[in-house]
Amino acid sequence: xxxxxxxxxxxxxxxxxxxxxxxxxxxxxxxxxxxxxxxxxxxxxxxxxxxxxxxxxxxxxxxxxxxxxxxxxxxxxxxxxxxxxxxxxxxxxxxxxxxxxxxxxxxxxxxxxxxxxxxxxxxxxxxxxxxxxxxxx
Amino acid sequence: xxxxxxxxxxxxxxxxxxxxxxxxxxxxxxxxxxxxxxxxxxxxxxxxxxxxxxxxxxxxxxxxxxxxxxxxxxxxxxxxxxxxxxxxxxxxxxxxxxxxxxxxxxxxxxxxxxxxxxxxxxxxxxxxxxxxxxxxxxxxxxxxxxxxxxxxxxxxxxxxxxxxxxxxxxxxxxxxxxxxxxxxxxxxxxxxxxxxxxxxxxxxxxxxxxxxxxxxxxxxxxxxxxxxxxxxxxxxxxxxxxxxxxxxxxxxxxxxxxxxxxxxxxxxxxxxxxxxxxxxxxxxxxxxxxxxxxxxxxxxxxxxxxxxxxxxxxxxxxxxxxxxxxxxxxxxxxxxxxxxxxxxxxxxxxxxxxxxxxxxxxxxxxxxxxxxxxxxxxxxxxxxxxxxxxxxxxxxxxxxxxxxxxxxxxxxxxxxxxxxxxxxxxxxxxxxxxxxxxxxxxxxxxxxxxxxxxxxxxxxxxxxxxxxxxxxxxxxxxxxxxxxxxxxxxxxxxxxxxxx
Numbered sequence: 001x002x003x004x005x006x007x008x009x010x011x012x013x014x015x016x017x018x019x020x021x022x023x024x025x026x027x028x029x030x031x032x033x034x035x036x037x038x039x040x041x042x043x044x045x046x047x048x049x050x051x052x053x054x055x056x057x058x059x060x061x062x063x064x065x066x067x068x069x070x071x072x073x074x075x076x077x078x079x080x081x082x083x084x085x086x087x088x089x090x091x092x093x094x095x096x097x098x099x100x101x102x103x104x105x106x107x108x109x110x111x112x113x114x115x116x117x118x119x120x121x122x123x124x125x126x127x128x129x130x131x132x133x134x135x136x137x
Numbered sequence: 138x139x140x141x142x143x144x145x146x147x148x149x150x151x152x153x154x155x156x157x158x159x160x161x162x163x164x165x166x167x168x169x170x171x172x173x174x175x176x177x178x179x180x181x182x183x184x185x186x187x188x189x190x191x192x193x194x195x196x197x198x199x200x201x202x203x204x205x206x207x208x209x210x211x212x213x214x215x216x217x218x219x220x221x222x223x224x225x226x227x228x229x230x231x232x233x234x235x236x237x238x239x240x241x242x243x244x245x246x247x248x249x250x251x252x253x254x255x256x257x258x259x260x261x262x263x264x265x266x267x268x269x270x271x272x273x274x275x276x277x278x279x280x281x282x283x284x285x286x287x288x289x290x291x292x293x294x295x296x297x298x299x300x301x302x303x304x305x306x307x308x309x310x311x312x313x314x315x316x317x318x319x320x321x322x323x324x325x326x327x328x329x330x331x332x333x334x335x336x337x338x339x340x341x342x343x344x345x346x347x348x349x350x351x352x353x354x355x356x357x358x359x360x361x362x363x364x365x366x367x368x369x370x371x372x373x374x375x376x377x378x379x380x381x382x383x384x385x386x387x388x389x390x391x392x393x394x395x396x397x398x399x400x401x402x403x404x405x406x407x408x409x410x411x412x413x414x415x416x417x418x419x420x421x422x423x424x425x426x427x428x429x430x431x432x433x434x435x436x437x438x439x440x441x442x443x444x445x446x447x448x449x450x451x452x453x454x455x456x457x458x459x460x461x462x463x464x465x466x467x468x469x470x471x472x473x474x475x476x477x478x479x480x481x482x483x484x485x486x487x488x489x490x491x492x493x494x495x496x497x498x499x500x501x502x503x504x505x506x507x508x509x510x511x512x513x514x515x516x517x518x519x520x521x522x523x524x525x526x527x528x529x530x531x532x533x534x535x536x537x538x539x540x541x542x543x544x545x546x547x548x549x550x551x552x553x554x555x556x557x558x559x560x561x562x563x564x565x566x567x568x569x570x571x572x573x574x575x576x577x578x579x580x581x582x583x584x585x586x587x588x589x590x591x592x593x594x595x596x597x598x599x600x601x602x603x604x605x606x607x608x609x610x611x612x613x614x615x616x617x618x619x620x621x622x623x624x625x626x627x628x629x630x631x632x633x634x635x636x637x
Contacts, residue, residue, distance in 0.1 A: 045618030070617045071560040095622060
């Protein structure tokens, strides 16, 4: 199971990646959000994802969308508070990108963070790894 | 037989599904010969109503008969074999139901006839209302809802209207739903405008009482509870749950989909439920599946009776009449609901009688526990105690070897069985939900268990074999993901030279 060390994770199996660069720390940080390799493996073949439009306000750990696999429909929880900058349009025609590439091409949305310090409330890669190990028991 | 040999599709049926009546069509072929008209020809309607672009298939009569009979022979139903589809109660439908349902007195009446001329049909509905009231321990019954989900919608709309009239609807905005619930429960609550609050199950699979207590405040409208739960467990705290909800002014909604488990043993009304829906096509053996008509009567305590969907049947001595309850939520179906289904359900109830109905639940529970006992060594049993009418295994041990629950289900088709429900309830990883119903004898249960045990061995020794199943079905493994991602919503004739 791939769990990149540089991301932060929710217990609901979403990840967020902060872009490095001049905007970091300026209140303008952009985060990319997706679901984890473990989540896509548990869900099975993903057939549809419902994402918010650009401009939509998000609250940390509140539902922002839905993801449907051949097994079930599940809710998506935002790792951060902020505003949607861009949903991943490619997923409309190719939801399988989430299965094939959950951390790269299968990203769900980019978000302008309201409060970067919220990141510290999320799990580190190591904590997430321990969490899914316990959940699997 | 090697895996490679097995992997060849069944030759008898290999080309089925590939051809449509459109593919068999030849210009000018006709299935019927219409006589010359012996009345003056009417004017054709306006040209805009006439379409020439439909390209309807042109076939001879025997082609049509053979085509559809061929397809029907590929059907698998409870009349052809064991059908342990958990939560769906695919029990055998006794033929006496059909004998009665097809009586001309029932099939030839018209819903717009004067009520004085359909007293017999109304008497049947009234008797069914009384029988369901006696079975559920509820005060009043509405037979109109056409399916379980519609019964749910009626039940929650009635609760909403009741709260509105009490002036409590502005603050009671939440509906509590266990994490093991049928998906229709949260969908119903959301459709009625309520906020859904999920209540976790405790370690043994019942309602987590501490979580329930902490979720309860005066903002809760109701809790929707399936009894026994989708894990096949009868919540021993049910009376305490009802009492706790009522103490906070909230109502208890019962999802009666699993009524088969305790028919004649306990009653929703006595346990503290305020409203419950039944699925006649499950518990009361009316035809089921294929999208055919169902019936989901809604059964209520007296305080909710004024809101029942219309119509209900009232009796005045020997005279029956259709009535609209005074503050009815309205009509949910055309006319009187699925009348033919209601006749069959009453036939089932009357032919079994009270003792027969008690025997139904007894045998349903014994059968499920027999399957539990035979398979618990081979499949993980996450909630390991005696079950009610269905048992939920987890394919987690097989999954660790690379064989998913979906693979096990597909492999069962090769052994001649309809697969059980899979991946539900959602709180069980790799769930396999088996509901044998009371209809099966020991031989059928043993044959199914032997197949499940053989598949567990195959998963260990020959996982590739299970992953490639089915081999004996008309079609091999279907690509469900592509079917959902890029569905063909409309048939189109292939262009010249292109294969279909």
